[in-house]
Amino acid sequence: MSEYVCSLCDRKYPVTEFRYKCDCSGVLELKKQVSFPLREIAKRKPTIWRYLEAIPIEKKENIVSFDEGMTPLIDFFYKGLNLKAKLDYIFPTGSYKDRGASVLISKLKEIGVKRIIEDSSGNAGAAIAGYSAKAKIKCEIYCPQSTSKGKLSQIQLYGAKIKKIPGTRADTSNAVLKDAEKFYYASHNWNPFFLEGTKTAAFEIAEQLDWKSPDNIICPIGFGSIYLGLYLGFKELLENKIIERLPKLLGVQSSVCSPVYKAFINKDDNIQKFIQEKQTIAEGICSEKPIRDKLILKAINQTSGAITSVSDTEIKNGIKILAKQGLFVEPTSAVVIPAVDKFYKQNIINPEQTTILILTGSGLKTTEKLVKIF
Ligand SMILES: [Zn+2]
Structure with missing residues (x-):
């Protein structure tokens, strides 16, 4: 059995409780036992659920899945480096967020949640809405009023209700937190079960x-759901003596919203709020202050990792370089290409090493933005 543990005050709660944070407002982590029976795993279907003993769901019949996962890992040719691209945009709703949604929605089904709210107008909202449709859980997604119709259509087609909130993204967060007292807040950032899904990438x-x-692994970082998922996953493999060391985790932010990068270069013990004043095409990583800030800094430190930031011009170039090798991704994913250049120049990666690039979201998600590039 797993249990919630508060990252601030160490208070414990059973996972059967309908809660997303500690009474002290601290972020919850999960305490659980995991194992990796490799011979058994090898016989199972190639989905995220082949690692069943490492995912804290009690009963198999509660699993909500489209047989997602085991995305391709292919060679990527660039500057004579030894690169491999993990095609994590190949998922039922078009992004790696399905890893987290499958596990989170399975857990909510298991504890009997019938109706959820969530705030996101992007990939996480689509993933939560898609898996809620499969689980027959009623779902309402809170979005800023300004969100474009195109972005909302995927969420609405899954049958989720949209609640448009006037004002900024922060106003939307405040509105959902107020209603979180009435309905279950299935937050992909607060709820640790989401990371239990994203860790399957590792x-x-x-x-x-x-x-x-x-x-090395290079991935985008906003709230950190893929960065932290990779950290947790590789840590569990190391603790169970499946691997011998952790990979260096290298995160990429947009230069218009880069609180983690700022904390990294200033060697801060905390991530300070970064006020985003301009827009970026890498909309999926605009988090002014990640909720799990301490854990992100710990992950950078324990993996000898690093963070960089990239501009929209560099991202646009990255989209073209990926597409020339047949990889059609959204701008947020393409940040990894300019990041390769930067980490290589800084001697953080080199041609003798294997470096994985995580491609997180499909280009089909953002066609209206991509047409403006050419
Ligand atoms: Zn607490």
Whole structure:
């Protein structure tokens, strides 16, 4: 059995409780037992659920899944480096967020949640709405009033209700927190079960490399759901002696909203709020202050990781470089290409090492933005 543990005051709660945070407002983490029966795993279907003993769901019949996962890991040719691209945009709703949504919605089904609210107008909202449709859980997504119709259509087609909130993204967060007292807040940022899903990316990469850890992994970082998922996943593999070391986790932010990068270069013990004054095409990583800030800093530190930031001009170039090799991704994913240049220049990665690039979201999500690039 797993239980929630508060990251601030250490208070524990059973996971059967309908809660998303501690009474002290601290972020909850999960305490649980995991194992990796490799021979059994090898016989199972190639989905995220092949790592069943490492995902804290009690009963198999509660699993909400489209048989997602085991996304391809392919060679990527760029500047003579040893790069591999993890095609994590190949998921039922078009982004890696399905890993988290599958596990979170399964857990909510298991504890009997019938109706949820969530705030996101992007990939997480679509993933939560899609999996709620499969689980027959009523779902309402809070979005800023200014959100474009195109972005909302996927969420609405899944049958989720949209609640438009006037004002900024922060006003939307405040509105959902107020209603979180009445309905279950299935937050992909607050609820630790979401990371229990995103961590399966680490298991797949290790298995695809014959149960070895790569040297480096480069991924976008906003609230940190893929960065932290990779950290938790590789840490569990290390603790269970499946791999011998952690990969270096290298995160990429947009220069218009880069609180993690700022804390990294200033060697701060805290991530300070970063006021975003301009827009960026990398809309999926605009978090002014990540909720799990301490854990992100711990992950950077424990993996000898690093953070960089990139401009929209660099991202646009990245989109073209990826597309020339047949990889059609959204701008938020393309940040990894200019990041390769920067980390290579700083000697953080080198041609002798294996470096994985996580491609997080499909280009089909953002066609209206991509047409403006050319
Ligand atoms: Zn607490």
